[in-house]
């Protein structure tokens with residue numbers, strides 16, 4: 001008699017189908033269910049040698065019945081109300097001790113709420129962030145787990161087995177209780193937005209400033225991927241720059257509309273950073289840039305009304321080497337902001353986030369994987385709360401790259417090329433090394449119009465200004 005699978009997965013879309021095959025390939029039988037049965041049939045038909053590991057079901061009732069209790073059921077459906085509806089449909093069919101694992105990009109607050117609902121209804125729940133896109137889900141994603149330690153331990157062998165490996169170390173870790181896993185995934189995506197935006201800004205300097213072709217841009221990205229910027233996003237930027245459109249024969253990038261999509265995780269990161277009072281201006285600039293990109297009609301109207309600001313640049317203004325250093329600085333600054341946010345969240349939500357292990361889990365499998373993360377993990381091992389810009393080797397790297405970042409922002413500004421994320425990184429860095437900011441002016445203004453009071457630099461006990469007398 002064949003054993004029933006312990007695992008089941010609902011939602012055979014891009015991520016769910018790949019994850020189910022990954023789980024099957026690692027020697028686990030898995031039951032699958034999809035709202036549209038035709039998709040299940042096609043998935044099974046294409047499953048090849050893994051067919052015997054898969055148990056296809058056509059109803060939720062059959063799906064639950066096909067799994068051995070205590071069941072481990074992975075949801076890979078769009079985040080939000082669909083997850084709630086799926087849980088609501090599932091729960092009446094479950095036994096106590098069954099475990100629901102939401103593996104989509106849920107908002108951590110929804111995940112916290114779902115934990116409470118699970119406690120009341122007596123099933124177990126995990127919220128896990130999965131990164132790596134379709135390829136990662138199929139062959140090794142980075143996995144960030146939130147929930148009870150005992151539930152993590154129940155699934156850890158399988159999650160570790162399917163995860164990406166960095167020198168044999170699985171990129172799957174328990175981040176903490178409740179929504180901790182989804183929170184870490186959210187910040188991962190915020191950094192992803194910032195990383196992508198800064199690469200796009202470098203592309204803009206090449207394309208609009210130096211007049212480079214996509215092939216020339218591809219060469220620069222390919223070169224950069226052998227140095228400190230070595231990362232998945234730089235690698236794929238080289239690939240997309242090199243690609244040719246099979247329809248027109250033009251460079252692929254030259255036929256793609258300049259409106260960036262978004263599902264919301266970057267925006268959530270910016271909002272949550274504001275809630276914590278942690279500045280993440282590079283991420284905020286990246287989110288704003290996506291929003292601005294969407295306003296194409298207004299931008300076209302602006303170009304017609306005000307004229308394009310674009311001026312050509314020469315190699316006297318900017319070189320690929322300078323841009324590489326500028327991007328290196330920008331990358332350090334945006335990761336520093338992301339980790340500072342995670343440290344603040346860890347304390348605020350009392351999660352004890354494993355800061356250096358977050359960097360380790362991101363070394364492979366996920367979209368922001370990059371060579372720099374190994375050094376970041378070591379720096380966070382030494383001090384998990386000190387901002388990364390103060391840690392070796394990033395302190396020295398920033399000193400080395402700062403002038404190139406400044407020159408890049410200056411050159412781009414002179415040429416009329418918007419570089420909001422790089423400029424935001426530079427301003428943040430400049431502020432972080434300014435012992436006396438102009439915030440004394442803001443304090444004086446606040447006191448003038450609202451008697452809000454201020455602290456003084458000296459010991460004089462006079463917390464208000466002489467405004468009435470002015």
Ligand SMILES: NC(=O)C1=CN([C@@H]2O[C@H](COP(=O)(O)OP(=O)(O)OC[C@H]3O[C@@H](n4cnc5c(N)ncnc54)[C@H](OP(=O)(O)O)[C@@H]3O)[C@@H](O)[C@H]2O)C=CC1
Nearest residue numbers: 011012013014015016035036039076077078079104105133
């Ligand atoms: N794509 C990516 O690169 C990544 C995505 N994610 C996250 O993973 C989750 C899934 O994303 P992805 O695989 O890309 O999405 P897809 O759109 O490819 O697949 C969605 C799946 O959910 C099912 N579904 C949609 N609506 C409902 C509904 N109302 N009730 C039941 N099932 C429904 C679909 O079934 P049907 O066939 O019937 O439509 C399909 O199986 C999301 O939370 C996403 O943010 C996380 C990391 C990376």
Ligand SMILES: O=C(CO)[C@H](O)[C@H](O)COP(=O)(O)O
Nearest residue numbers: 131132261262263264265367
């Ligand atoms: O989570 C991911 C990778 O880590 C997804 O690819 C994410 O959906 C991309 O976000 P957006 O659609 O907002 O660009």
